[in-house]
Amino acid sequence: MSHNPVSYKRHRFPSIVIAHAVWLYFRFPLSLRLVEEMLLERGIVVSYETIRCWAKKFGPIYAGRLRRKVPSASDIWYLDEVVVTIGGKKHWLWRAVDQDGYVLDEIVQARRNTKAARRLLIRLMKRQGCLPKRIVTDKLRSYGAAHRQIMPTVEHRSHKGLNNRAENSHLPLRKREGVMQRFRSPGALQRFVSVFSAVRNLFVPTHLKKTAIAVHLHRLGALAHWRSMAGIAA
Numbered sequence: 001m002s003h004n005p006v007s008y009k010r011h012r013f014p015s016i017v018i019a020h021a022v023w024l025y026f027r028f029p030l031s032l033r034l035v036e037e038m039l040l041e042r043g044i045v046v047s048y049e050t051i052r053c054w055a056k057k058f059g060p061i062y063a064g065r066l067r068r069k070v071p072s073a074s075d076i077w078y079l080d081e082v083v084v085t086i087g088g089k090k091h092w093l094w095r096a097v098d099q100d101g102y103v104l105d106e107i108v109q110a111r112r113n114t115k116a117a118r119r120l121l122i123r124l125m126k127r128q129g130c131l132p133k134r135i136v137t138d139k140l141r142s143y144g145a146a147h148r149q150i151m152p153t154v155e156h157r158s159h160k161g162l163n164n165r166a167e168n169s170h171l172p173l174r175k176r177e178g179v180m181q182r183f184r185s186p187g188a189l190q191r192f193v194s195v196f197s198a199v200r201n202l203f204v205p206t207h208l209k210k211t212a213i214a215v216h217l218h219r220l221g222a223l224a225h226w227r228s229m230a231g232i233a234a
Helices: 013-029 032-041 046-066 113-129 139-152 160-168 171-179 188-205 212-230
Strands: 074-085 090-096 103-109 133-137 154-159
Touching: 013 032, 013 046, 013 133, 013 171, 013 188, 013 212, 032 046, 046 188, 046 212, 074 113, 074 160, 074 188, 090 113, 090 188, 103 113, 103 188, 113 139, 133 139, 133 160, 139 154, 171 188, 188 212
Parallel strands: 074 133, 133 154
Antiparallel strands: 074 090, 090 103
16 A cells, blocks of 8 residues: 655654654653653754654554555464553553464453453454454453354464463563553553554564574664655665
8 A cells, every 4th residue: 555755844853853763762662751862862952742742643654654464364363451550540451463473453441341352353353354263362251252252253262371472462561651651541552552563563573583684684674664664765
C-alpha cells in the first residue's frame, strides 16, 4: 500500500530531527527528558514537551506506515493479559503475539472476563483476515469461553508453560512503564502501545535470526525502512 509523504509543514525542526527523536523515544526505554538530553549532546536544543508533541503526532503516523507481517493460516496466536494500574485502578492490557514473538494486536480493557477475551479475538480476526492454526493461552477460563463462541473450529491449547511467548512480550512494556512513571489514562496507554509495538516489531529480529550477522543485517534493513517511511531517506 502506497502512502502520501509525511508532512512536516509548520515545524521549525527538520524532518530528520523529528523522526530521530520519535525513534529514540519509542525504540529505547528512555524518558522524554533523556531524549531531550541526548539531542542536546548533538547540539539540538529542544524541550521534552516538544518531543512529547512529536511523539503524539508522528508516532501513530509512523506506526501506520510500518510494514506488517503477512498473516498466515499456519500462524499460532499466543494470548495473554497483564494488569496495568492507572490512577489507582486496575486495567488489563490484552495482547496477542505469534510464534515469532511478533505483536499482532493489543487492547486495553477494564475487565478480565469472557467479554474482554471475546473482544480481543474479534479484533484479531478482523485485523488478520484469517483464522490461525492454533491459539495458546494460560488457564484463564475466559479464553476457553470466548474461543468456543468465536472460533470453535480452531485448536485451543490451555497451559501455563506453553504461553511463555505472550508472557515475555509484556517485559519491554514493564520497563517502559517504570521509566514513564506509569500511564495517565487508558487511552494514553492504548496510544502508546500501538506505536511502541509497531516499532518493536520492525526492529527486533525473530528467534530464527540467531547469528550476529543476521541480527546486524536485520537492524540495518529496519533502519533503512524507518528512514524511508519517515521521508528522510538519503
